[in-house]
Amino acid sequence: MSGVLYLVVCAAGPAPGVVTLVRDAVGRGWDVCTIATPAAEGGGFVDVAAVEGASGRVVRHRYRRADEAVAVAPMTVNTLTKWADGHADTYALGVLTEALGLRLPIAALPFWNAAQAAHPAVDRAVATLRSCGVQVLYGEPHFVPHLPGTGGTRIPAHPWHLVLDALAGHATEG
Structure with missing residues (x-):
């Protein structure tokens, strides 16, 4: 390639x-x-x-199509907090901030540990994104943070399907 x-x-x-x-x-x-x-x-x-x-790809002629959706998986604390604060200093964050402004369907599946989750910026950022319509799949019955140092054991069982399930209602035929 x-x-x-x-x-x-x-x-x-x-x-x-x-x-x-x-x-x-x-x-x-x-x-x-x-x-x-x-x-x-x-x-x-x-x-x-x-x-x-x-x-094998769609020809683009405008920024986004009405039938698009965005998945963020796995989402780190860094991406969560920067996105919620409106940062667009990377291509990925630029896409996320624009998608939020365009009101595209967005689902985000986190991966971080309990020590990171204890930082007050996490709950604040989750609340901000949820208030904007983002489906942040955090907390029961979705993603629950793991103990520091144990994340590697959770990787094989990461619930990838949750992000697709969250966006299923937004899929269109075409």
């Missing part, structure tokens, strides 16, 4: 043939994420179905 290639396609004469570039990039090991300008997508310059078929 060569890596991820973000391909931005503009509404110019050759744009209808961009699927050739996508196929070649995929053939060379790139994971192609195509972003079409609104004019390229809406003006018929890009054969969206062909590009999506060649790349």
